Amino acid sequence: MLILMKAKTAMIAGALAAPILATTFAPAPDDHIDGVHLASVSFSYRAAGDFSAGGKPVAGPLREHRLTTDLVIMDHLVTSDEYARCVQDGECPRVAASDSAPNVPVVGVNWHDASSYAAWISRKTGITHRLPTDEEWTLAAGEKASDEAPPLVDPSDPAQAWIARYEAESARSRPNEAAPQPTGTFGTNSKGLKDVAANVWEWTESCFVRATLDDGRERVTNTNCGVRVVEGSHRAYMTDFIRDPKTGGCAQGAPPTNLGFRLVIVRPASMVAPIGRTVAKLLRLI
Amino acid sequence: MLTRRTALMGAAVAALMMTVPAMAGRADELKLPREKVTLVAPPAVHPHEQATKAGPKIVEFKLTVQEKEVVIDDAGTKFWAMTYNGSMPGPMMVLHEGDYMELTLVNPETNSMPHNIDLHSATGALGGGALTKVNPGEQAILRWKATRAGVFIYHCAPEGMIPWHVVSGMHGTVMVLPREGLKDGDGKPLHYDKVFYIGENDLYVPKDEKGKYKTYETLGESYADTTEVMRKLIPTHEVFEGRVGALTGKNALTAKVGETVLIVHSEANRDTRPHLIGGHGDYVWETGKFNNPPQKDLETWFVRGGSAGAALYTFREPGVYAYVNHNLIEAAELGATAHIKVEGKWNDDLMKQISPPGPIPPERVGAADPVAVIR
Numbered sequence: 001m002l003i004l005m006k007a008k009t010a011m012i013a014g015a016l017a018a019p020i021l022a023t024t025f026a027p028a029p030d031d032h033i034d035g036v037h038l039a040s041v042s043f044s045y046r047a048a049g050d051f052s053a054g055g056k057p058v059a060g061p062l063r064e065h066r067l068t069t070d071l072v073i074m075d076h077l078v079t080s081d082e083y084a085r086c087v088q089d090g091e092c093p094r095v096a097a098s099d100s101a102p103n104v105p106v107v108g109v110n111w112h113d114a115s116s117y118a119a120w121i122s123r124k125t126g127i128t129h130r131l132p133t134d135e136e137w138t139l140a141a142g143e144k145a146s147d148e149a150p151p152l153v154d155p156s157d158p159a160q161a162w163i164a165r166y167e168a169e170s171a172r173s174r175p176n177e178a179a180p181q182p183t184g185t186f187g188t189n190s191k192g193l194k195d196v197a198a199n200v201w202e203w204t205e206s207c208f209v210r211a212t213l214d215d216g217r218e219r220v221t222n223t224n225c226g227v228r229v230v231e232g233s234h235r236a237y238m239t240d241f242i243r244d245p246k247t248g249g250c251a252q253g254a255p256p257t258n259l260g261f262r263l264v265i266v267r268p269a270s271m272v273a274p275i276g277r278t279v280a281k282l283l284r285l286i
Numbered sequence: 287m288l289t290r291r292t293a294l295m296g297a298a299v300a301a302l303m304m305t306v307p308a309m310a311g312r313a314d315e316l317k318l319p320r321e322k323v324t325l326v327a328p329p330a331v332h333p334h335e336q337a338t339k340a341g342p343k344i345v346e347f348k349l350t351v352q353e354k355e356v357v358i359d360d361a362g363t364k365f366w367a368m369t370y371n372g373s374m375p376g377p378m379m380v381l382h383e384g385d386y387m388e389l390t391l392v393n394p395e396t397n398s399m400p401h402n403i404d405l406h407s408a409t410g411a412l413g414g415g416a417l418t419k420v421n422p423g424e425q426a427i428l429r430w431k432a433t434r435a436g437v438f439i440y441h442c443a444p445e446g447m448i449p450w451h452v453v454s455g456m457h458g459t460v461m462v463l464p465r466e467g468l469k470d471g472d473g474k475p476l477h478y479d480k481v482f483y484i485g486e487n488d489l490y491v492p493k494d495e496k497g498k499y500k501t502y503e504t505l506g507e508s509y510a511d512t513t514e515v516m517r518k519l520i521p522t523h524e525v526f527e528g529r530v531g532a533l534t535g536k537n538a539l540t541a542k543v544g545e546t547v548l549i550v551h552s553e554a555n556r557d558t559r560p561h562l563i564g565g566h567g568d569y570v571w572e573t574g575k576f577n578n579p580p581q582k583d584l585e586t587w588f589v590r591g592g593s594a595g596a597a598l599y600t601f602r603e604p605g606v607y608a609y610v611n612h613n614l615i616e617a618a619e620l621g622a623t624a625h626i627k628v629e630g631k632w633n634d635d636l637m638k639q640i641s642p643p644g645p646i647p648p649e650r651v652g653a654a655d656p657v658a659v660i661r
Contacts, residue, residue, distance in 0.1 A: 052642065096497070157632035158639065159604035166606045166627065170535035178361050210643065221645045222654070246618070257360075 035072040035265040036192040038140060042066045046147040047218070048134045048229045048237075049209035058213060059149035065135055073132060073140045074262040076183045076194045077105035077202070083117060091120040095243060105180045105200050107258035111228050111240035114203045114261040121263070128266035134206035134229045136264060142190045144197040146234055172234065178257055193262075201232035201245070201256035208237050232256055316386065322346040325377035328527050329539060331481040331550075334380040337467030342384040344429070349376060350392040351401045351420075351442075351456075353505050358489060358523055359530040359621065365491055366505040367455040367528070368401070368442065374528030375485025375552060376440070376458030382465050383435045388427060389414075395423035398505055400444050401451070405430065406592070407438035407460040415443040432462040436575035437594035441554045449516060449555065450509065453488055455528060457554030459594045464576050468548075468598070470569055471579030476598055478548035482539055484560075486553040486589075486611065486622060487528060488521035521556070524611060524620035533624035539609075543601050543630025549609070550574075552594035558622070560597070561586040561612035564605065567597035586612050603637065604630040 045065035051058050083106040086092035093116070096108045109117075111131075118129045138145045151164035177199060186198035208227035211220045230238040230245075236256050238245060245255040321343055326332050349370040356367045356374070370376030381387055387408075393401050400421045404413035408430035411417050418426045442448070442456035468476040492500045492511035499522075502508040515522065526533050533539055541547055549567075551560045569580035572587045574594045581587075589595040601607075611622035646653040 050643075052644075055642065057642070156634070157604075159606075159628070159630075159632050162606050163604065163627055163629065166538070166625070170538065 034075050036075045036140070038071040038073065038191055040067045040070050041139075043139050044147065045135055045138050046149060047211075048206055048235060049211055049220075051211050051213055051218075053213040056154075057152045059152065061213060061218065062147060062149075065138075067136060067139060071132075071136055071139060072265040072267055073136065073193065074265065075188075075192055077200055077260045077262050078114075078117060079183060080104050080106045082106070082121075083109070083113075086117050086120045089120060089124075092116045103183050105183065105195065105258075105260045107180045107200055107260045108243045109203075109259060109261065110243045111203050111238075113243070117261075118263050129263040130266065131203055131205040131261060132264045134204045134231065134235075137202060137204050137231045140191055140193055141196050141231065142193075144189050144233075145231075146197070148234060169234075180258055180260070197231075197233040199257045200260040201230045201236060201258065203238075203259065203261045204229045204231055230256055230259065316344060318386065319343045320346060320388075323379070325349075325371060325379065327371070327373040327377060328375055328483045328485055329533065331378045331380060331461075331483050334463075335382075336463060336477060337475070338382055338465055342382075342386070344386045344388050345379075345381045346388045346390070347379050348390040348392065349403070349458075350394065351397055352394075353397045353399065356455075356528065358491070358525065358528065363491060363499045363523075364501045365454075365489060366502060366508045368399070368451055368505070369455045370403075370440075370442075370458055374455035374487055375483075375554075376456070378459045378461055378481075378483045378550065379440075380461045380463065381432055382463050383432055384465060385432050385462075386429055387432060387460070388429045389418075390425060390427050391418050391420055392425040393420040393422050397422040399447075401442050401456065402426075402444055403428070403440055404443040405438065405440040405460060407432060407434065407436070407440070407462055409433060412443065413440075419444065432460075434575065435462045435464045435577050436571065436573075437461045437550050437552070437596050438574065439552055439554045439592055439594055447509075450513060452554050453490060453516060453521075454512075455487060457487070457552070458485065459483065459550060459552045461550065461596075462576075468569075468576060468580075471582075476569060476580075477546065478598060479545045480541070480547055482547055482549045482609075482624075482626075484526050484533070484549060484551045484609070484624060485528075486551065486556075486558050487525055488553075488556045489523040489525060490515040491522045493522075521616075521620060524556075524558075524616040524622045526622060526624050530621035533609075535625070538606070538625040538627050540627045540629070541601050543604050543628060546598060546600045549597045549599065550594060551589050551597070553589055553591055556591040558589050558591075558611045558616075559586050559613060560589060560595070561610055562597075562599065562626075563608040563610060564603070565599055565601065565607055567599055569598040571596045601628045601630070603633055604628050 042064045044062060046062045047060040049060060051060050081102045083092060087094050093113055095113060114131055118131060122129045151161045153161040180200055184194050186195040188194050189196045206229040207223050207225035209220050210222040211218050226240055227237050228240050230236045243259060245259055323332050323345060325347060352369045352372045354367055355364055358365045367374055391403055400419055402415045402418040404415035406413055408414050414428045414430060418428050420426050438460045440458050440460055442451035444451060470476055490512055492515050494500050500511065523530060567584040567587055569582060570584045570587045571580050572595050574596055587595055587597060605628055607626040607628060609624040609626055610617035616622045
């Protein structure tokens with residue numbers, strides 16, 4: 001509740017600060033100003049990856065997390081139009097949806113495509129853009145984030161967990177519409193982000209980790225950055241060169257419908273600080 | 287306790303008793319008892335006896351042709367299908383060796399095309415194809431004698447358009463059981479608790495210049511483009527029961543440890559190689575004909591295009607099994623995958639995880655840098 005209130009306050013602050021932002025970042029193209037500013041607050045986060053304790057699988061720890069700085073993140077998913085400009089500049093690979101309808105999220109992109117776009121838009125605007133970490137995405141997703149812990153595999157009877165997981169995945173409601181829809185079709189979440197956890201899953205910067213939780217300590221035993229955390233209505237782990245997630249063969253369950261992305265906008269510290277102070281002043285006036 | 291098997295047999299016997307006297311008034315030289323069967327859609331099969339002590343009979347079936355637009359994958363790809371009774375494949379029809387099938391083929395007036403049926407299990411007249419050509423608004427009745435035991439394809443075979451009708455969904459399976467039921471190579475009886483009837487279908491959907499699947503106002507309009515794709519021999523979809531995902535997720539098949547399943551697999555047009563991931567074929571009639579001894583302990587079996595095969599398997603471990611066409615490209619990329627959810631108690635003797643995935647011990651080849659991250 002406290003978090004929600006803080007988020008709302010942050011949104012009001014964001015709205016008030018908008019005119020200031022517009023003047024401060026005049027050189028940036030319009031479509032990259034529409035980042036949502038989220039204050040660094042404490043939020044509930046279930047660690048991504050595979051965890052074990054005493055040699056047995058356990059759920060990822062659910063803990064209170066706080067980002068070290070405030071977060072500015074795009075309110076919309078990168079659109080086909082936006083991505084197409086990067087393709088035209090020869091900096092992003094052409095993908096199947098490169099030239100589809102305007103104002104529709106680009107899908108069918110892999111982690112490398114998304115990263116290429118982030119590098120290109122950063123150069124173009126002079127403002128660092130990057131994929132969010134899983135923690136950042138979870139904060140921004142707000143009530144749309146799922147902290148679902150998959151059923152655990154009991155080594156003495158592994159089949160029970162497989163069946164439970166399969167049933168949980170099968171029971172998930174599949175989006176009625178598989179094709180990406182115009183920006184805003186699926187509404188705006190409490191943080192001001194559009195189309196969160198609808199039919200486009202989003203790439204994050206976070207790598208797959210395997211960790212132990214013995215002695216109350218989280219010890220990462222393996223990090224695989226060839227597999228990234230993908231976020232949406234459920235969390236998934238996806239090999240970084242996959243553009244079209246799908247099930248079949250040995251893979252069971254419901255895969256993400258589409259793969260797309262939105263970016264974190266890293267304001268230069270010198271600019272963020274004064275804005276923060278201005279916002280704080282404005283808030284005191286309310 | 288009433289097992290599924292006895293329930294099935296009971297239903298079949300009841301159906302028999304009800305229909306025995308219904309012969310009067312027919313211009314029919316055969317004085318045999320009749321049974322009228324209500325067909326069910328795949329993967330289910332209508333109730334039937336596995337072995338029978340009764341004498342030969344006439345088993346009546348009715349197939350109604352339905353031309354309709356269907357969705358064949360999760361992306362919503364639309365496809366003009368031609369079907370027997372509305373399903374791809376058409377329903378399985380079961381009878382015993384020595385029985386007669388009396389099949390009524392109905393082509394409703396709402397359809398646009400002539401259709402017929404070629405039954406690989408029947409002898410003469412192009413498998414009945416030459417005697418069953420029905421235009422929209424017509425029906426025909428064919429009787430044929432089941433002289434060979436096995437699982438057999440049936441399909442539509444209209445002149446000039448045979449492959450198009452077949453790959454558009456007009457195929458199914460007849461199962462002719464030996465009167466004494468199934469047997470292993472030594473004459474020992476074999477039983478099944480249930481049948482999974484899997485009809486595999488290669489589909490050829492035309493695309494536009496942008497690579498998007500095309501849709502058509504009518505079945506007829508799809509013909510020319512579809513034929514062009516067919517001639518290249520590379521299917522756009524390879525599916526079980528007419529669509530990608532027809533037997534996965536909420537539609538997954540189910541079984542229990544200790545249960546014996548007869549998996550009947552048909553492909554009317556193209557070769558396939560069924561494989562049960564994590565399981566086997568205990569007894570497999572690869573060519574589908576029950577008077578040959580079954581092969582034992584198979585890993586993958588070959589079903590020739592234009593035939594059906596049968597595999598008997600008793601589940602020994604619980605879990606989620608994938609049943610695939612083991613051309614894995616066709617299984618994973620084109621859709622030929624089914625899942626079977628099997629409940630029961632895990633057997634450590636058959637398999638046990640001795641050590642879960644974890645770091646390679648230090649100093650061993652491939653071990654990671656011993657500095658672990660603590661966060």
